[in-house]
Amino acid sequence: MTTDGDDFDALLSILGYGRWQVPGVVVTLLVASQIPAQLVGSPLLCGPVPFRCSRETPEVVTRLNSSTYFSNECFSPTSLPSDAITQPSNSTDLFLSNGTRPQRTGMESCPVIEYDTSIFTSTIISEFHLVCERESLQPLFQMMYTVGIIFGSLFGGYIGDKWGRRRAVQGGVVVYVAVVLAMAFVPSFVFVLVMRVMVGVTHQCMLIPVWSLALESTPTRHRSLVGMLLGLPYSLFVIVLAGVGYFVRTWKYLMLVCCAPALALLPLSFIMDESARWLIQQKRREEARKVLRKAVRQNKAKLPVPLETIIGNLDQRECVAEDNQSAARKALKEAWEYLRSPAMRTIILVTPILWFLQSCLYLAVAINANNFNSSNPFLYVCLSGAMDASAILLVTPLTTRLGRRVIVGAGLFVGGIFFLLDLLVPIGYFWAKWILVMAGFLLVAGSFQMNYVYGPELFPTEARTRGFAFISLIGGMGSMIAPIITYKLALLTWWAAPVTFGCAGLLGSLTLPLLPETRNQPMPDTLKDVDDRRLRRKIKSANLGKENQAYENTNDI
Numbered sequence: 222m223t224t225d226g227d228d229f230d231a232l233l234s235i236l237g238y239g240r241w242q243v244p245g246v247v248v249t250l251l252v253a254s255q256i257p258a259q260l261v262g263s264p265l266l267c268g269p270v271p272f273r274c275s276r277e278t279p280e281v282v283t284r285l286n287s288s289t290y291f292s293n294e295c296f297s298p299t300s301l302p303s304d305a306i307t308q309p310s311n312s313t314d315l316f317l318s319n320g321t322r323p324q325r326t327g328m329e330s331c332p333v334i335e336y337d338t339s340i341f342t343s344t345i346i347s348e349f350h351l352v353c354e355r356e357s358l359q360p361l362f363q364m365m366y367t368v369g370i371i372f373g374s375l376f377g378g379y380i381g382d383k384w385g386r387r388r389a390v391q392g393g394v395v396v397y398v399a400v401v402l403a404m405a406f407v408p409s410f411v412f413v414l415v416m417r418v419m420v421g422v423t424h425q426c427m428l429i430p431v432w433s434l435a436l437e438s439t440p441t442r443h444r445s446l447v448g449m450l451l452g453l454p455y456s457l458f459v460i461v462l463a464g465v466g467y468f469v470r471t472w473k474y475l476m477l478v479c480c481a482p483a484l485a486l487l488p489l490s491f492i493m494d495e496s497a498r499w500l501i502q503q504k505r506r507e508e509a510r511k512v513l514r515k516a517v518r519q520n521k522a523k524l525p526v527p528l529e530t531i532i533g534n535l536d537q538r539e540c541v542a543e544d545n546q547s548a549a550r551k552a553l554k555e556a557w558e559y560l561r562s563p564a565m566r567t568i569i570l571v572t573p574i575l576w577f578l579q580s581c582l583y584l585a586v587a588i589n590a591n592n593f594n595s596s597n598p599f600l601y602v603c604l605s606g607a608m609d610a611s612a613i614l615l616v617t618p619l620t621t622r623l624g625r626r627v628i629v630g631a632g633l634f635v636g637g638i639f640f641l642l643d644l645l646v647p648i649g650y651f652w653a654k655w656i657l658v659m660a661g662f663l664l665v666a667g668s669f670q671m672n673y674v675y676g677p678e679l680f681p682t683e684a685r686t687r688g689f690a691f692i693s694l695i696g697g698m699g700s701m702i703a704p705i706i707t708y709k710l711a712l713l714t715w716w717a718a719p720v721t722f723g724c725a726g727l728l729g730s731l732t733l734p735l736l737p738e739t740r741n742q743p744m745p746d747t748l749k750d751v752d753d754r755r756l757r758r759k760i761k762s763a764n765l766g767k768e769n770q771a772y773e774n775t776n777d778i
């Protein structure tokens with residue numbers, strides 16, 4: 222075994238993929254299963270509910286018995302009688318109720334309200350009366366989760382690199398379960414918003430480390446397949462969310478049911494091993510030896526040389542001179558070294574742009590149900606999950622033949638074209654508009670999943686979770702913009718949303734030629750490996766240019 226930069230990947234190739242990696246994969250799948258209800262579940266958890274207001278006059282009762290039973294109309298505060306708010310009568314028998322019992326809201330524009338429960342028994346909007354003068358608060362439920370993703374990206378990378386991948390998951394799941402329970406049982410909208418931020422933080426603190434662990438434990442030849450298929454449970458749980466939501470119409474119970482698998486995460490996280498690659502990089506040689514011995518035993522691998530010799534070579538390669546600098550000075554020095562490296566500087570500057578555009582595009586299309594005339598939220602959520610799963614199944618075989626850049630770039634470019642073509646289709650051909658939008662979403666979803674494999678491969682092991690956290694943070698900012706596009710921008714003019722979607726896809730595709738290809742390449746462990754990868758790319762391009770020139774000269778002769 223050599224002592225080149227691909228030592229650990231060579232060891233993983235010998236260990237193969239088997240029983241040793243199973244606990245890590247299961248934990249990754251369970252973490253992924255918790256995301257759909259929070260990320261794209263707002264149409265069911267915070268869905269709009271038809272309502273009617275009353276100011277407790279006979280005229281209102283007469284109007285409510287007409288065909289426009291739930292009119293979603295609010296009153297002008299200036300037109301209310303003085304006792305409509307301060308001294309309302311007993312509202313128990315105000316309506317011939319086909320919905321909830323009339324409730325006092327404390328709002329001038331709707332003192333007493335009743336909701337239509339034919340679709341939802343209870344949502345965030347109906348529980349906290351986010352209608353009329355409080356209607357502007359509706360997008361906050363979705364946006365606070367993405368705010369949590371941004372903060373979680375900051376903490377998740379640091380915790381994963383400092384404490385280790387496994388301990389980050391263990392701490393995250395304990396906090397996550399407590400936060401979900403608190404959000405379900407504390408009757409305060411402000412508290413729910415704070416807990417939504419915490420849910421986003423804990424998701425990232427679990428997802429970033431465990432995703433890094435899963436890829437770091439996978440041999441190079443299997444990394445594309447594993448990375449793509451790890452995204453499939455997310456898509457399947459989106460479909461499960463729609464099915465469960467169809468039968469469980471109360472947002473609290475729906476959220477608790479969908480989050481129940483998290484209870485299995487804590488015991489499984491203790492069965493899962495720490496990343497051996499990370500242990501070696503942290504110079505925790507004895508722990509790495511125990512993990513790798515277990516891997517050899519469970520995968521029934523046969524090593525060409527003793528394991529101690531291999532670990533010794535890897536340990537020597539990772540050995541660096543220790544100094545007494547402060548943590549802040551070390552961090553600044555490391556950041557300066559990364560920025561001085563042309564290869565790393567390009568990655569740091571380009572990948573955030575790609576992730577911002579792609580995250581914004583993906584989530585905006587996923588939650589844009591109302592603007593595409595979908596009156597059935599359960600069907601729309603189910604179809605979005607089906608398209609997501611189809612994208613993964615279609616793209617996964619391509620990863621063995623096509624490079625990461627081709628898959629991500631082509632998906633964004635063609636998807637963007639489809640969204641722009643939607644502008645040319647007359648409203649009467651709704652089926653054609655639907656096909657274009659869903660085809661565009663399928664391509665964007667496939668490239669998005671590919672990016673979850675591609676992104677971590679760009680960064681070295683010593684900073685992989687921090688690098689992945691950084692681009693996830695920027696992606697979270699893009700996701701936070703998505704509700705603004707769908708709830709605000711789309712209402713300004715009919716072409717605003719499709720043009721935004723199309724331009725985001727086209728611009729995102731233009732960033733890919735600036736990044737290196739990582740297909741069938743060993744994952745870099747240090748900054749030097751990243752520079753060497755760039756050097757190999759330049760040499761290959763130069764040799765290819767010489768070959769082309771020689772071929773042209775031969776043809777001229």
